[in-house]
Amino acid sequence: MGKRDVQEVNAGSMADIAFLLLIFFLVTTTMDTDTGLARLLPPMQEDQPDDTPPIKERNVFSVLLNSNNQLLVEGKQMRIEELTEATKEFMVNPLDIETLPEKKEVEVEFFGLQMISKGVISLQNDRGTEYQAYLMVQNELQRAVSELREDLAKRKFGKEYDKLETEEQKAIRTIYPQKISEAEPKNIGGKK
Amino acid sequence: MAKFRKKKSGGQTAINTASLPDIVFMLLFFFMVSTTMKEVDMKVQIKPAQATELAKLEKKELVTFIYVGVPAKKFQSLYGSEPRIQLNDQFATVPDIQSYIAQARDNMKESDQPKMTTSIKADRECPMGVITDIKQALRKAAALKINYSAAEKVDVK
Structure with missing residues (x-):
């Protein structure tokens, strides 16, 4: 007539159960960080008189994309691989060529007086353009801008653009703005 | 003179696994x-477009998705094989x-509403016509921050 001890629950299989659950979640987890190209659309204007001064031809970098996904840049046919270089040349205009955009002097923090291009990129596509082709163009334009910014960041601060302080990034963004105007050539302006 | 005797003879001691469940948990x-x-x-088929200059979409709760693509096989008899919006x-x-965006915006905290981002997830072969329409609708709905969803480009070169 021995008094029985209170039996302990065997916890040995706890680990198994937990493992099972763990594996389930491991498998079902998708750590998908969605990625993409961020853009800002211009706000809708409702029948406002269009009183923005017309933009000079030389300040517009027109990129046309037709329904066969062919690229026409400034009236010349171009392959997508060449677009980045062409955009960079347009944005910088290192030799102050007549046909490339004008510049204006702007006081920028950290940099002092800077000549900033007045250029605007105008992107127009056809309704039949493939999404991939459109995105590639956007991508190349973006790349041109970020390469310029990266370059400047390295030259001025000796650091990568991403690692700069917010203020410094802002200064660089002022020098190399990302001005892409889409589809409505009438609305070309200083929109990002 | 067995002064230094081994305390235990042979026999491996088992590692105490009592804390294993804790770690696993x-x-x-x-x-x-x-x-x-x-x-x-997903009711539409989407093969993501590819790009290289990608930005991450932070904060899931601020993002509203619009899917564009050809309807999945089982819906094609009903909805055709032209790209559709989901x-x-x-x-x-x-x-x-517009109402979708308005609704999504209402569901957000008021402080988050200006930060709302709309992600357009479109199939890479989808014609731009649909997307242009969507962009116009988004402009009307004043949802101006958009994100063209794309995957990291796999270089073929």
């Missing part, structure tokens, strides 16, 4: 918390976008 909770189950049933769990048309 810790991992388990981590994955449970970080897991996001797929919220919507909002939430159902097919939609361009005019639906």
Whole structure:
């Protein structure tokens, strides 16, 4: 007539159960960080008189994309691989060529007086353009801008653009703005 | 003179595994918390477009998705094989976008509303016509921050 001890629950299989659950979640987890190209659309204007001064031809970098996904840049046919270089040349205009955009002097923090291009990129596509082709163009334009910014960041601060302080990034963004105007050539302006 | 006798003779001592469940549970909770189950049933087929200059979409709760693509096989008899828009769990048309955006905005905290981002997830072969329409609708709905969803480009060179 021995008094029985209170039996302990065997916890040995706890680990198994937990493992099972763990594996389930491991498998079902998708750590998908969605990625993409961020853009800002211009706000809708409702029948406002269009009183923005017309933009000079030389300040517009027109990129046309037709329904066969062919690229026409400034009236010349171009392959997508060449677009980045062409955009960079347009944005910088290192030799102050007549046909490339004008510049204006702007006081920028950290940099002092800077000549900033007045250029605007105008992107127009056809309704039949493939999404991939459109995105590639956007991508190349973006790349041109970020390469310029990266370059400047390295030259001025000796650091990568991403690692700069917010203020410094802002200064660089002022020098190399990302001005892409889409589809409505009438609305070309200083929109990002 | 067996002065230095081994205390135990042979026989491996078992490692104490009592804390193993704790460790595993810790991992388990981590994955449970970080897991996001797929919220919507994809009714359209999307092969993501590719790009290189990608930005990450932060903060899931600020993002509203618009899917564009050819309807999945089983819906093609009903909806045809032209690219269609999917909002939430159902097919939609361009005019639906405004109310969809308005609704999504209402569901957000007021402080988050200006930060709202709309992600357009479109199939890479989808014609731009649909997307231009969507963009116009988004402009009307004043949802100006958009994101063209794309995957990292796999270089073929």
